[in-house]
Amino acid sequence: MVYALTEEQEALRGQIRQMALEKVAPRAAEIDREGVYPWDMQKLLAGNDLLGLAIPQDYGGSGASLLTNCVVAEELARTCATTSLIFVVQKLAAYPIVLAGSEETKKKYLPRVASGECLASFCLTERKAGSDAGATQTMAKAVDGGYVLNGEKCFITNGGLAEVYSTFAMTDPDKGVRGISAFVVEKDCEGFSVGHIEDKMGLRGAQVSEIMFEDCFVPEENMLGGRGEGFTVAMKTLDNSRPLVGAQALGIAQGALDVAVDWAREREQFGSPIGKLQGIQFLLADMKTQVEAARQLVYRSATLSDMNHPDLSINSAMAKLFASDVAMKVTTDAVQVLGGYGYMKDHPLERMMRDAKVTQIYEGTNQVQRVVISRRLLGKI
Numbered sequence: 001m002v003y004a005l006t007e008e009q010e011a012l013r014g015q016i017r018q019m020a021l022e023k024v025a026p027r028a029a030e031i032d033r034e035g036v037y038p039w040d041m042q043k044l045l046a047g048n049d050l051l052g053l054a055i056p057q058d059y060g061g062s063g064a065s066l067l068t069n070c071v072v073a074e075e076l077a078r079t080c081a082t083t084s085l086i087f088v089v090q091k092l093a094a095y096p097i098v099l100a101g102s103e104e105t106k107k108k109y110l111p112r113v114a115s116g117e118c119l120a121s122f123c124l125t126e127r128k129a130g131s132d133a134g135a136t137q138t139m140a141k142a143v144d145g146g147y148v149l150n151g152e153k154c155f156i157t158n159g160g161l162a163e164v165y166s167t168f169a170m171t172d173p174d175k176g177v178r179g180i181s182a183f184v185v186e187k188d189c190e191g192f193s194v195g196h197i198e199d200k201m202g203l204r205g206a207q208v209s210e211i212m213f214e215d216c217f218v219p220e221e222n223m224l225g226g227r228g229e230g231f232t233v234a235m236k237t238l239d240n241s242r243p244l245v246g247a248q249a250l251g252i253a254q255g256a257l258d259v260a261v262d263w264a265r266e267r268e269q270f271g272s273p274i275g276k277l278q279g280i281q282f283l284l285a286d287m288k289t290q291v292e293a294a295r296q297l298v299y300r301s302a303t304l305s306d307m308n309h310p311d312l313s314i315n316s317a318m319a320k321l322f323a324s325d326v327a328m329k330v331t332t333d334a335v336q337v338l339g340g341y342g343y344m345k346d347h348p349l350e351r352m353m354r355d356a357k358v359t360q361i362y363e364g365t366n367q368v369q370r371v372v373i374s375r376r377l378l379g380k381i
């Protein structure tokens with residue numbers, strides 16, 4: 001299967017690159033240092049109609065393909081991974097509503113999410129249900145007119161900032177993963193509260209928190225899909241979002257490569273630019289090769305998502321796995337090219353290296369991606 005970026009997609013890449021260089025890059029180090037959610041970046045993305053890029057036109061978005069979304073995530077991450085995450089999470093959190101929400105639910109929530117008027121959040125992980133997402137302990141008990149949620153989520157990106165939470169809870173514990181259901185929960189709901197806000201290694205501008213539900217009533221119409229379909233909604237959402245995390249990782253790697261190449265041209269040792277040394281040349285050549293290979297896998301998986309292709313799951317897992325490992329390797333090698341300078345906060349590489357790490361962890365650790373890949377490869381044995 002071959003894909004190609006259209007002229008429109010290449011033009012959009014150029015526009016995002018320009019915007020990122022002018023408005024995002026000057027803020028990137030500061031966002032990392034301050035560790036505070038950058039509302040100015042959120043407004044920049046919303047003002048450029050980017051937060052609704054993945055949301056269908058009928059609900060206030062642009063209805064752009066996942067491939068187009070990947071190009072945007074990549075270009076943003078090239079300068080600032082936190083800003084790219086604002087874009088990525090809005091799509092991740094909206095997807096369960098797009099996929100499984102009723103017409104009324106879509107009309108109620110998606111236009112506000114698309115315009116950026118409100119942030120959205122994907123509320124799956126729990127302390128005892130991380131990689132084992134099916135072990136969800138948050139309970140949703142059926143009552144008159146809806147469900148009452150009790151439980152705690154953790155590591156929730158946009159936790160406390162978002163107004164709309166795509167949330168997964170157990171309605172029928174005796175049915176295992178088939179007993180999980182999905183809901184839209186609003187921040188204003190009685191019984192909804194925000195717990196500990198995490199202090200993180202990277203993506204320092206993103207707010208990640210615990211979310212608590214204590215007798216939190218959610219009306220029946222806020223269920224996404226049928227009762228017991230929540231795990232499938234979560235898995236399909238991740239299948240369609242992992243290419244975007246791959247794109248984010250790819251952008252971080254490309255950004256690190258850009259810095260390393262510039263440095264190799266300019267930095268002089270032994271009387272000439274270090275780029276003349278074969279040791280540096282080979283390091284850069286390997287980095288470039290890995291970045292291009294990751295790009296192919298990411299774009300291919302996004303194209304399969306756009307085609308609604310049955311092989312999406314294995315391909316999005318491979319793209320996320322490979323691109324995030326490349327991001328870790330390339331950022332580490334780029335630090336090496338700069339030597340002592342690369343280790344210092346005066347240069348962006350140490351931030352990029354810290355930011356890269358989480359791409360190997362979130363939206364499923366790379367060990368989980370290998371589980372997904374090998375299960376698809378082997379089938380039932």
Ligand code: COS
Pocket residue numbers: 122124125130131132133134177178231232235236238239313362363364365368371372
């Ligand atoms: N699309 C649709 N359905 C899927 C699916 C997918 N991609 N993956 C699994 N399912 C279905 C299966 O078909 C199965 O259905 P049946 O019971 O009808 O056979 C059901 O879901 C359970 O699947 P499985 O047995 O594979 O579930 P496991 O409990 O073994 O878990 C993994 C599978 C590990 C892949 C899953 O728990 C996972 O992805 N974990 C990581 C979660 C994650 O990414 N968290 C990060 C949150 S966002 S930061």
